[in-house]
Amino acid sequence: MGILGLWNYWMVIVLMMIGLYILIARENLVKKMMGLNIFQVSVIMFWVSIAKVEGGTAPIIPEGVTDVVYSNPLPHVLMLTAIVVGVATTGLGLALIVRIYEEYGSVEEDTLREMDRVAE
Numbered sequence: 001m002g003i004l005g006l007w008n009y010w011m012v013i014v015l016m017m018i019g020l021y022i023l024i025a026r027e028n029l030v031k032k033m034m035g036l037n038i039f040q041v042s043v044i045m046f047w048v049s050i051a052k053v054e055g056g057t058a059p060i061i062p063e064g065v066t067d068v069v070y071s072n073p074l075p076h077v078l079m080l081t082a083i084v085v086g087v088a089t090t091g092l093g094l095a096l097i098v099r100i101y102e103e104y105g106s107v108e109e110d111t112l113r114e115m116d117r118v119a120e
Helices: 003-025 029-051 074-104 109-119
Strands: none
Touching (some): 074 109
């Protein structure tokens, strides 16, 4: 397998680094939430990529055939669950960000920290 056969792993690495950079470098809470989503997508892509078996079929073994190569569906099912959890986490996170904006008038992390220091 050459370098072109590993494009999906390179894409996982690129997306993971982009998501991590956004989480660390940005002060806006909405941008941080989007960075978290990009990071999550990279993890899901990684799991689905390593679960794929070259030449594999659906895990249905026909009668009389003994040498069938099939892909395990469990990692794909687990990643569907991860997608649902990710959507719920994003919804909750964005709802909290809206509530923070209503209360403090900002979603910038440094502004919120400054307000917290003044309040003490």
